[in-house]
Amino acid sequence: GQSLEQPSEVTAVEGAIVQINCTYQTSGFYGLSWYQQHDGGAPTFLSYNALDGLEETGRFSSFLSRSDSYGYLLLQELQMKDSASYFCAVRDIGAGNKLTFGGGTRVLVKP
Amino acid sequence: DGGITQSPKYLFRKEGQNVTLSCEQNLNHDAMYWYRQDPGQGLRLIYYSQIVNDFQKGDIAEGYSVSREKKESFPLTVTSAQKNPTAFYLCASSPSSGGYEQFFGPGTRLTVL
Numbered sequence: 001g002q003s004l005e006q007p008s009e010v011t012a013v014e015g016a017i018v019q020i021n022c023t024y025q026t027s028g029f030y031g032l033s034w035y036q037q038h039d040g041g042a043p044t045f046l047s048y049n050a051l052d053g054l055e056e057t058g059r060f061s062s063f064l065s066r067s068d069s070y071g072y073l074l075l076q077e078l079q080m081k082d083s084a085s086y087f088c089a090v091r092d093i094g095a096g097n098k099l100t101f102g103g104g105t106r107v108l109v110k111p
Numbered sequence: 112d113g114g115i116t117q118s119p120k121y122l123f124r125k126e127g128q129n130v131t132l133s134c135e136q137n138l139n140h141d142a143m144y145w146y147r148q149d150p151g152q153g154l155r156l157i158y159y160s161q162i163v164n165d166f167q168k169g170d171i172a173e174g175y176s177v178s179r180e181k182k183e184s185f186p187l188t189v190t191s192a193q194k195n196p197t198a199f200y201l202c203a204s205s206p207s208s209g210g211y212e213q214f215f216g217p218g219t220r221l222t223v224l
Contacts, residue, residue: 097210
């Protein structure tokens with residue numbers, strides 16, 4: 001089976017940088033996705049890493065290292081609206097389009 | 112505007128009653144999914160369907176049932192066999208080739224009294 005581990009909570013101030021780590025155990029997967037979810041809302045897709053390395057999308061970047069079974073989401077220039085939960089997810093080889101999600105990291109941005 | 116709709120947003124039921132949650136999408140996606148989310152937790156897959164008239168159990172299918180008679184619709188029934196049905200239920204869809212990016216509906220918060 002698969003398992004993904006994330007820190008449960010991170011607190012930072014506006015303008016700071018936050019890194020959310022995701023370590024995983026899986027026998028083989030296509031890539032690592034990241035989603036954002038505000039309280040009471042629906043998850044929204046942020047980024048996807050199929051290959052090792054850094055993917056940058058505006059203030060958010062995501063990184064994958066298959067050899068280390070590790071990825072991270074980097075949130076830069078934090079804004080109050082970034083207060084939300086962030087989930088990593090993997091799509092396993094042989095599992096079709098099924099995603100397995102981590103437990104999520106709650107990010108609290110303070111003024 | 113394309114998207115996924117779930118209704119109702121809040122649902123209350125008495126213990127022992129079956130309840131069906133609606134999920135409709137107009138994104139022309141082949142794949143659809145149902146997730147359960149408990150407070151402070153991640154998303155757990157209940158059922159998923161990659162094509163009309165076919166679906167597979169996810170990690171926590173016991174006490175739930177689904178149907179996929181139309182591409183646009185994937186209703187979930189929470190049966191009385193589900194021991195702890197109170198939760199936030201999320202429906203999602205994706206293209207058949209792009210499962211890494213799923214599009215979610217607004218969710219239904221089910222409370223069983």
